[in-house]
Amino acid sequence: MNEKIKKSGFPVAFAGIAAAILFAAAVLFVDSESDWYRGLMLPGFMPGGLALLIIWGVMLAAAGCAFCLILLKGCGDRYLYLMAGGLALGLILWPPLFYAVHSVTWSAVIIIAVLVLTSYIAVDLKKKSCKTAFLLFAAFDAWIAFLTVTNLVVMLMN
Numbered sequence: 001m002n003e004k005i006k007k008s009g010f011p012v013a014f015a016g017i018a019a020a021i022l023f024a025a026a027v028l029f030v031d032s033e034s035d036w037y038r039g040l041m042l043p044g045f046m047p048g049g050l051a052l053l054i055i056w057g058v059m060l061a062a063a064g065c066a067f068c069l070i071l072l073k074g075c076g077d078r079y080l081y082l083m084a085g086g087l088a089l090g091l092i093l094w095p096p097l098f099y100a101v102h103s104v105t106w107s108a109v110i111i112i113a114v115l116v117l118t119s120y121i122a123v124d125l126k127k128k129s130c131k132t133a134f135l136l137f138a139a140f141d142a143w144i145a146f147l148t149v150t151n152l153v154v155m156l157m158n
Contacts, residue, residue, distance in 0.1 A: 036102050041157040046150050059143040063087075066125075066136035075130040082121050090114040090144070104155045108148075115141075115148045 032038075032048075047055060063083065070079045089110055098107035118141040125134040 032099075034099070037099065040104075040154060043150060043153045043157065046154075055143065059140050062136045063140040066133040066140070069133040069136070070125075070130065073130060073133070075125065075128055075133055079121055079125070082117060086114050086117040086121070089117070098151075104151070104158060108151045108155050111144070111148045111151045115144050118144045 067080065067083055070076065070083075094107050094110045094114070097103050097110060118137070122134060122138045122141040125137055
């Protein structure tokens, strides 16, 4: 990557803006007030409302920081594509499948795919000795694991 671009802070700004746009796009599909959603049996450990939004914001910020570190430290360009694919699946495909199509099963399939992808990235970052990027992305991966369990429990309960 060009040194001028690295020093300008552009990668950090770009990752932050991209994460915010993806998050805003995903929120458009969330309708937790619909009759369908209110009719679901939900696990007691599932965070809701403002807590969920705050956690998502922190986790996306962690993933965005990991993304920037990967760019700046040259940990490997392939991670950028893998992370973009995971975000697209998790933030672009999952919400409409769950909230609009009302498919708990297909949303579970998507979130499992996202978990496999994020876990692969986290493990591989650790092997590459990109320690800070690994720690930030491992936190995001743990959140995706929690969401996967939550989605599977919702699927089983309903």
